[in-house]
Amino acid sequence: MRQILIVGAGQSGLQLALGLQAQGYDVTLMSNRTADEIRHGRVMSTQVMFATALQHERDLDLAFWEPQAPRIEGLGVSVAGPDGSRAVDWVGRLDGFAQSVDQRVKMAGWMEAFAERGGRLVIHGAAVSDLDYFSRTYDLVLVAAGKGELVSMFERDAARSAFAEPQRALAVSYVHGLGPRPEHPELDAVRCNLVPGVGELFVMPTLTTGGRADILFWEGIPGGPLDVFQGVKDPGEHLALTLELMERYTPWEYARATRVELTDAGGTLAGRYAPTVRKPVGRLPGGGLVLGVADVVVANDPITGQGANSAAKCAASYLASIVEHGDRPFDEAWMQGAFDRYWETAQHVTKWTNAMLGVPPEHVLGLIGAGERHQAVADRFANGFDDPSDFEGYLYDPAATAAYLASVGAA
Incomplete structure (x- = not known):
C-alpha cells in the first residue's frame, strides 16, 4: 500500500x-x-463554492452540510456612481446553485x-x-x-x-441579522459591489457554527479609504468600521445591515497578501x-x-x-x-x-453595464465564477466583447 x-x-x-x-x-x-x-x-x-467545486465534494x-447551507442561486453586480447611487445593478442566475460553509x-x-x-x-x-x-x-x-x-x-x-505586492487590503465580518435585498427578497445571491477607485464590498450567505449567517467582505485598494483595518484587534470595532464604510460607499447594502451583529468573537478577519x-x-x-x-x-x-x-x-x-x-x-x-x-x-x-484587480478598461465597463439591459449577459458573467475559462471568449479582447454584445442585441 x-x-x-x-x-x-x-x-x-x-x-x-x-x-x-x-x-x-x-x-x-x-x-x-x-x-x-x-x-x-x-x-x-470567505468561501463560496460554485457548482463544479461542490460536485467534487x-x-x-x-457534502455533509448541503441540506443546511443556503442555496445561492444568483450572483449580482452593483457599481457605485459618484453620487453614492448605483450606476449599475443586476443579478445573474446560476445554472447550478452555489453554497458557502x-x-x-x-x-x-x-x-x-x-x-x-x-x-x-x-x-x-x-x-x-x-x-x-x-x-x-x-x-x-x-x-x-x-x-x-x-x-x-x-x-x-x-x-x-x-x-509583487498585495493589491487589496482585506476585511471580513460574519454577521447575523442582515435583511434581504428588497429587489429580490426570495433569492439568495452573492452580491458584488464595485466602488471605482476605492475597492469592493462582497456580501455572501453562509452557514457558520451558529447556523445561517452572512459575510460582509471589504477589499480595499491599499492606501485608500478602505485600508483602515490594520491594527484593529477588537471584533466590535472591526464590525463598526465595516458598517461605517458601507454607509458611506454602499448605502443600499448598509440599509439592510443596520441591525447586524457578529456571529461570534472569532467572526472577523483582516489581512493582505500578494497574489x-x-x-x-x-x-x-x-x-x-x-x-x-x-x-x-x-x-x-x-x-x-x-x-x-x-x-x-x-x-x-x-x-x-x-x-x-x-x-x-x-x-x-x-x-x-x-x-x-x-x-x-x-x-x-x-x-x-x-x-x-486593475482599473477596468472601457470595454469591460460596457460589458458590466450591459448586464442590466440583457439578462443573458448577466447570467453568462455570473456563471463564469464556476467556469472562468468562459471569459476567454468575450472578456479580455475589446473586439470579442463587441461581437458578443452585438450577438446578444441581435438575439
Missing part, C-alpha cells in the same frame, strides 16, 4: 486526504490544530471524518526539517499549508506572477522533493471568489493524477506533470483575477 503524507488540513489537503483514503491509500494528514481548535477559532476565509460523499465547520467535520475512517491524523506544526525526514519515509509528500515556513520552499514563478504563482516542486535540504498543493503554488486575490473553488479543483486533479500513476515513483517529472494538469484550469482563474 502506497504511503502518502499531506501537510495542511484546509479545503485541498483534507479533500485530497479523504479522496485518497477512499481509494485505499495509507494516508497521514498533518495539521497544526485540532478539530476543536479549528471549530472554536477565528474565521479563515459530492463525488467523495463529503464556514471553513471552521467544514474543516473540523472533515478532519473528524478522516480520523473516524481510519486515517492517521498528526497534530504538529511541520517544519522543513520534519519534511526532510518524512520525504524518505513516504512515497509522496504533499504540502497544502499555504502560509508559513513551508511556502518558502517553493520558488516564485516570475513569468506567471503579475504582482503569487510558485513552481510546484519544493526541494528539501536532504535532496527530497515535495509537491505543492492549491494556494501553496497558485495564490490568487479573493476578489473573484475562487480560493476554495481552486483548492477543490486542485485536490480533484491531483487525486486523479495520483491514482492514474499506479505503482510508479512519484518523481520530479510526475510532480511537474500533475501541476501542469491542474494549471490548465488554474491559469484561467489567475488571468481573470489579475484582470479584475
Whole structure:
C-alpha cells in the first residue's frame, strides 16, 4: 500500500486526504490544530463554492452540510456612481446553485471524518526539517499549508506572477441579522459591489457554527479609504468600521445591515497578501522533493471568489493524477506533470483575477453595464465564477466583447 503524507488540513489537503483514503491509500494528514481548535477559532476565509467545486465534494460523499447551507442561486453586480447611487445593478442566475460553509465547520467535520475512517491524523506544526525526514519515509509528500515556513520552499514563478505586492487590503465580518435585498427578497445571491477607485464590498450567505449567517467582505485598494483595518484587534470595532464604510460607499447594502451583529468573537478577519504563482516542486535540504498543493503554488486575490473553488479543483486533479500513476515513483517529472494538469484550469482563474484587480478598461465597463439591459449577459458573467475559462471568449479582447454584445442585441 502506497504511503502518502499531506501537510495542511484546509479545503485541498483534507479533500485530497479523504479522496485518497477512499481509494485505499495509507494516508497521514498533518495539521497544526485540532478539530476543536479549528471549530472554536477565528474565521479563515470567505468561501463560496460554485457548482463544479461542490460536485467534487459530492463525488467523495463529503457534502455533509448541503441540506443546511443556503442555496445561492444568483450572483449580482452593483457599481457605485459618484453620487453614492448605483450606476449599475443586476443579478445573474446560476445554472447550478452555489453554497458557502464556514471553513471552521467544514474543516473540523472533515478532519473528524478522516480520523473516524481510519486515517492517521498528526497534530504538529511541520517544519522543513520534519519534511526532510518524512520525504524518505513516504512515497509522496504533499504540502497544502499555504502560509508559513513551508511556502518558502517553493520558488516564485516570475513569468506567471503579475504582482509583487498585495493589491487589496482585506476585511471580513460574519454577521447575523442582515435583511434581504428588497429587489429580490426570495433569492439568495452573492452580491458584488464595485466602488471605482476605492475597492469592493462582497456580501455572501453562509452557514457558520451558529447556523445561517452572512459575510460582509471589504477589499480595499491599499492606501485608500478602505485600508483602515490594520491594527484593529477588537471584533466590535472591526464590525463598526465595516458598517461605517458601507454607509458611506454602499448605502443600499448598509440599509439592510443596520441591525447586524457578529456571529461570534472569532467572526472577523483582516489581512493582505500578494497574489503569487510558485513552481510546484519544493526541494528539501536532504535532496527530497515535495509537491505543492492549491494556494501553496497558485495564490490568487479573493476578489473573484475562487480560493476554495481552486483548492477543490486542485485536490480533484491531483487525486486523479495520483491514482492514474499506479505503482510508479512519484518523481520530479510526475510532480511537474500533475501541476501542469491542474494549471490548465488554474491559469484561467489567475488571468481573470489579475484582470479584475486593475482599473477596468472601457470595454469591460460596457460589458458590466450591459448586464442590466440583457439578462443573458448577466447570467453568462455570473456563471463564469464556476467556469472562468468562459471569459476567454468575450472578456479580455475589446473586439470579442463587441461581437458578443452585438450577438446578444441581435438575439
